């Protein structure tokens with residue numbers, strides 16, 4: 001579904017992404033692990049077109065989106081849950097979810113499966129986003145990204161600062177989405193156990209490079225946890 005080839009990115013003179021290549025197939029969870037500051041968010045922002053790719057290529061399905069503006073990428077079917085959630089605190093839960101439909105024709109409805117996945121969003125439909133707990137805001141951000149029916153869902157550290165019960169719900173949601181076989185999931189994480197339990201494929205990033213990769217079921221055997229600790 002998503003295919004990245006030899007991607008490079010710079011902030012000023014610093015080389016942040018160094019020749020990144022990988023695929024994120026449909027129906028699978030592909031996880032990028034790496035410590036603080038290795039370039040995970042930069043990778044996702046480059047995929048979303050929020051910072052321009054220096055060189056290399058990004059394909060989504062049969063489209064080359066390397067130079068496409070962000071809205072074209074969203075329209076093509078990429079849903080993005082940014083680090084820190086970035087919901088609209090003064091808008092209601094319903095309005096936040098409707099924002100996720102901005103690329104769809106007027107009058108498009110929030111799909112029922114968003115509420116099936118996160119029932120709390122229905123209960124809190126008229127509450128302001130900023131009044132939700134951190135975990136509920138994360139669920140809202142995921143619901144917003146799913147509202148338009150993406151074919152690729154990108155999540156940047158969805159467990160960061162979230163209480164364990166909601167982490168479980170988010171894990172179950174990711175698993176059930178992948179199990180439909182209709183969406184590719186690209187997850188960025190630092191919470192090793194969460195990543196191991198969900199990943200079909202994993203990559204470990206270190207200073208802008210992928211230093212280890214394999215199947216999720218081999219993460220322990222490959223020493224991925226140790227690679228993150230050094």
Ligand SMILES: Nc1ncnc2c1ncn2[C@@H]1O[C@H](COP(=O)(O)OP(=O)(O)OP(=O)(O)O)[C@@H](O)[C@H]1O
Pocket residue numbers: 011012016034035036037038039040041042043083190
């Ligand atoms: N807008 C920017 N301008 C210049 N340097 C930046 C900018 N954003 C990030 N950086 C630097 O780029 C590097 C990669 O940052 P990035 O946010 O991609 O890391 P990360 O892996 O997502 O980290 P974290 O796990 O803390 O979220 C870091 O050294 C960071 O300081």
Ligand SMILES: [Mg+2]
Pocket residue numbers: 040041042083156
């Ligand atoms: Mg980050």
